[in-house]
Amino acid sequence: MTIKDLQKALRQNIRDYGMYIALIIIMAIFTFLTKGIFISSRNIANLLNQTGYIAVLAVGMTLVIIIRHIDLSVGFLSGFLGAIAAVMLVNWHMSVWVTLPAVLVLGILAGLLTALPVAKLGIPSFVASLAGWLIYRGALLMVTSSTGTIVIPDKVFTAIGNGYIPDFMPADSPFLPGLHKLTLLLGLFAIIWFIISEINARKSKQAYNFEVPPSDMFVLKLIFMTIILGLITWVLAGYNGLSWTVVIMLVVVLVFDYIAKQTVVGRHIYAVGGNPEAAELSGISVKKVTFMVFGAMGFLTALSGILFASRLQSATPTGGTLFELDCIAAAYIGGVSAAGGVGKITGSLIGALVYMSLMNGMNLLGTDISLQYVIRGAVLAVAVIFDVTTRKVRR
Amino acid sequence: MNTPILEMKNITKDFPGVKALSDVSFEVRSGEIHCLVGENGAGKSTLMKVLSGVYPYGDYSGDILFEGKTQKFKSIADSERAGIAIIYQELALVPELSVYENILLGHEIKRGPSVNWNETIKKANEMLKKVRLDINPASKVKDLGVGRQQLVEIAKALSKDVKLLILDEPTAALNEDDCDNLLDLLRHLRDEGVTSVLISHKLKEVIRIADTVTVLRDGKTICTLDAKRGEVSEQILIKHMVGREINNIYPERKGRKSDEVVLDVRDWNAYDPKLGRVVLKDVTFNLKKGEIVGFAGLMGSGRTELAKSIFGNPDGYEIRGELRIKDQVVHLRSPKDAIDAGIAYATEDRKGNGLILIQDVKQNITLANLHQISRRGVVDVNAEVKTATEYKEALNIKTPSVEQQVVNLSGGNQQKVSVAKWLFVDPDVLILDEPTRGIDVGAKFEIYTIMNRLVEQGMSIIMISSELSEVLGMSDRIYIVSSGRITGELPTVEATQEKIMQLATS
Structure with missing residues (x-):
């Protein structure tokens, strides 16, 4: 393999890798500007915890945008559901194990409710969800009006947004002191699992006599990904290890990525986004897919509300403000196309990370908030321009 | 009649990996109806895009002479200014606007800063008369049939003082009546001095109307035939188009x-x-x-x-x-x-509601029967590629791989993908x-x-x-x-x- 082959592979996959490269560049710049504070274990852990509730929303929003819709209601809905969780825990003294599933179910119902006029009557989702935006904003104010901010003392609930997975060895044990051992072990498992599944996929392709990338290229990819996963593990293990937020975020991304890529349901979602009429005439119920996607969006909105309320250990009257626009921005940075049918779940995670890295890094630098908005806007514009122009080249 | 209005000389146009046009020469004489025929992918549309400036000067090699002068069109606006108008298969009208608004769209008649609507309507009426369309110019374009929309499009072109009118498959969506009407109009316009170039797959209509026919094949000019000298017949055209003789257009069927x-x-x-x-x-x-x-x-x-x-x-x-x-x-x-x-139904509008153009060949073929290649709701992508490849070979779908986006395929191959999709469902009807x-x-x-x-x-x-x-x-x-x-x-x-x-x- 020559450098030329690498360049060619890079050119052909620039759309797929572009966001990863952008993320690495952004992180490198902030690391340089903050003299290493940005990449410190403590800050990265903090960054990932901040990203959690936006990434979870961005996953759902990506699906919604793929089927050519939009959901503006998710911001205040997540705030409202967070407040519902607080009320159930604090005012009604319900168990956290009842509260969590109940809130998640409420989220699904709210998503289906948004989908109802969209799927049944053909009302534009912009309008239907704008109505939801107003309604949930009012509902959030109503719930918090008597008490103002509701403080949540429940230990289990607040651990979701602030806690870390336990370790099987004390951190100050002589073996690898200062590192979170379970996190290291999980990271190791992830690397092994990744390598095995890559090799299996390659074998399966070979069994069908399909073309596979040259073996040196394949090995290089494995080594590269091993280094990346290893680095992430090492950095995380250097602070408190994996937080519950990161665990939830990863599970959500992996599950939804699997659904989108590998399942019949996922195919139907992309088909409806690519050409709804053709999908309908291929025996796919566009209504059903619409309900499913908005239902999933509602579920993830509830999850996001839980993560946020847990992180703040309280529910506030302004909870969820602008989340909808943040996650839409993350989804677009992650490469979803407004024309429908194009977008990746992993892309939305990267988009959320890019977006939150900017915020986090600029906060570390003490950048003025007004300038922060300008830069975030510029990055969004550049990302979408990049996306559109690289798509043209491929045609 | 014999002076050339348009000469395209040694036009060569490359796309990455493909030579779309190689050394094509195309000459249209003033006041004739010139038909351009060839299989899909022969280079007809590319040639017209070179002419109209969609591919700007410098993007291709060769010379374009229009009315004896060398032209270097940088955009469609340039070629329109010179008097060339192209009417595409997909009509470029705004459905929600009225007929007269559409006809003068882009070159509105103004009085000061505002549009002079009375003059606009007057001019639109003149143009409608020219194309012999008797309708209320205030009606919305979306309320007209395809045949009439086509005429409105021609009226629009005429309002720009067009000297060379190019029609890309104008009759593909028309019924026989509208078709006759359109061909009749072209003859009428020819008598009024408008030269037309007609791209068509319908050889019968080519034979009916053409003064001259140019055949393209694989990006090359094969021949130019003169109808008056009796050089044009269906057999001859087909022979030149495909490079072999098809004796029987409709294959024989055995079973009963x-x-x-x-x-x-x-x-x-x-x-x-x-x-x-x-x-x-x-x-x-x-x-x-x-x-x-x-x-x-x-x-x-x-x-x-x-x-x-x-x-x-x-x-x-x-x-x-x-x-x-x-x-x-x-x-x-x-x-x-x-x-x-x-029951399976392959729609008439492949691009509109038949295929998902941004998806690849395999995904389109398996879409209506994904369960066949899935287990517990999970798609087996390898089985999918295998299935799609089988259909690609059985139906001779010309694509480098089943992972090619359908939008990149020619019309005939898209149609085969559409058929393959429904064959995979294994219907009775x-x-x-x-x-x-x-x-x-x-x-x-x-x-x-x-x-x-x-x-x-x-x-x-x-x-x-x-x-x-x-x-x-x-x-x-x-x-x-x-x-x-x-x-x-x-x-x-x-x-x-x-x-x-x-x-x-x-």
Whole structure:
């Protein structure tokens, strides 16, 4: 393999890798500007915890945008559901194990409710969800009006947004002191699992006599990904290890990525986004897919509300403000196309990370908030321009 | 008459990896109707895009002389200014605007800063008179039929003082009447001094109207033929287009049909609540195992509506009537029901509602039957590639791989993907709506051969087509549809083009 082959592979996959490269560049710049504070274990852990509730929303929003819709209601809905969780825990003294599933179910119902006029009557989702935006904003104010901010003392609930997975060895044990051992072990498992599944996929392709990338290229990819996963593990293990937020975020991304890529349901979602009429005439119920996607969006909105309320250990009257626009921005940075049918779940995670890295890094630098908005806007514009122009080249 | 108005010399245009045009020369004389023919992918559209400035000067090599002067068009605006207008297959009108607004769109008549509407309407009326279209210029374009929209488009071109009018497949979507009308108009315009270039797949109409024919094949000029010297005939054109002689446009079928009725439709009525009109009235027909039944009729006669109403009624018509599949009365409430019951429907509008253009060949082929290649709701991508590759080979779909986006395929190959998609469902009844519209002779022959193979294997096919020769050449029986009613049924041996046209217009 020559450098030329690498360049060619890079050119052909620039759309797929572009966001990863952008993320690495952004992180490198902030690391340089903050003299290493940005990449410190403590800050990265903090960054990932901040990203959690936006990434979870961005996953759902990506699906919604793929089927050519939009959901503006998710911001205040997540705030409202967070407040519902607080009320159930604090005012009604319900168990956290009842509260969590109940809130998640409420989220699904709210998503289906948004989908109802969209799927049944053909009302534009912009309008239907704008109505939801107003309604949930009012509902959030109503719930918090008597008490103002509701403080949540429940230990289990607040651990979701602030806690870390336990370790099987004390951190100050002589073996690898200062590192979170379970996190290291999980990271190791992830690397092994990744390598095995890559090799299996390659074998399966070979069994069908399909073309596979040259073996040196394949090995290089494995080594590269091993280094990346290893680095992430090492950095995380250097602070408190994996937080519950990161665990939830990863599970959500992996599950939804699997659904989108590998399942019949996922195919139907992309088909409806690519050409709804053709999908309908291929025996796919566009209504059903619409309900499913908005239902999933509602579920993830509830999850996001839980993560946020847990992180703040309280529910506030302004909870969820602008989340909808943040996650839409993350989804677009992650490469979803407004024309429908194009977008990746992993892309939305990267988009959320890019977006939150900017915020986090600029906060570390003490950048003025007004300038922060300008830069975030510029990055969004550049990302979408990049996306559109690289798509043209491929045609 | 003999001075060339347009000379394109040694035009070469490369796309990454493909030579779309190589050393093409194309000469149009003033005041003639010049037809440009060739298979899909022969380079006709590319040549016209070079001429109109879609591919700007410098993007290709070679010279363009228009009215004797070398031209370096950088954009469509440049070529329009010089007097060249192109009318594409997909019409470029704004449906929600009125006819007169559309005609003067982009070169509005102004008085000071505002549009002079009275002058606009006056000018639009003149132009409509020129194209002999008698309609209210205030009507919205979306309310006109395709044939009339085409004329509005020509009127728009004429309003720009066009000297060379280029029409890209103008009759592809027209019925015979509108078609005749259009060809007539072109002759009329020729007498008024407008030169036309007509790109067409319909060789009969080329023979009817052309003064000169240029044939392109594989990005090269094959020959230029003079009709007045009797150099143009269907056989000759086909020979030059495909580079081989096709003696039989319609392949012969061996198997014989049985008497087993697979689809039986009785007293079928449909009402469209959205448009508030009856679309089908007392339709009764049947389809036997292993037979091809042709549905002839004019555009808008209700054939597509009939197909869709049977195929699970996705447009939400209110339906009365009885539908039997293999002697069982069925109620199909969605395309999914229809597919499960053994009916497949390949739509007339491949790009609009047939295929998902941004997805690849394999995903389009498997879309309607994903469960076949999935286990517990998880798609086996390798099995998918294998299946798609089998169909690619069986139907001779020309694509570098099944992972190619469908948008990059030619019309004929897109149609094959659409057919493959429905074959993978393995239906008993396959409805093909305009299966060969806009595709070239070679691909047509392949589609016909596939159809024959399918009915020989026991499938039954309903073929909806506006091309009479195709209906006559391929069907065992023919139903004629007019204004939502079946106005006749003819065994093919008794049918003639004249009989069908008579019933279709009754």
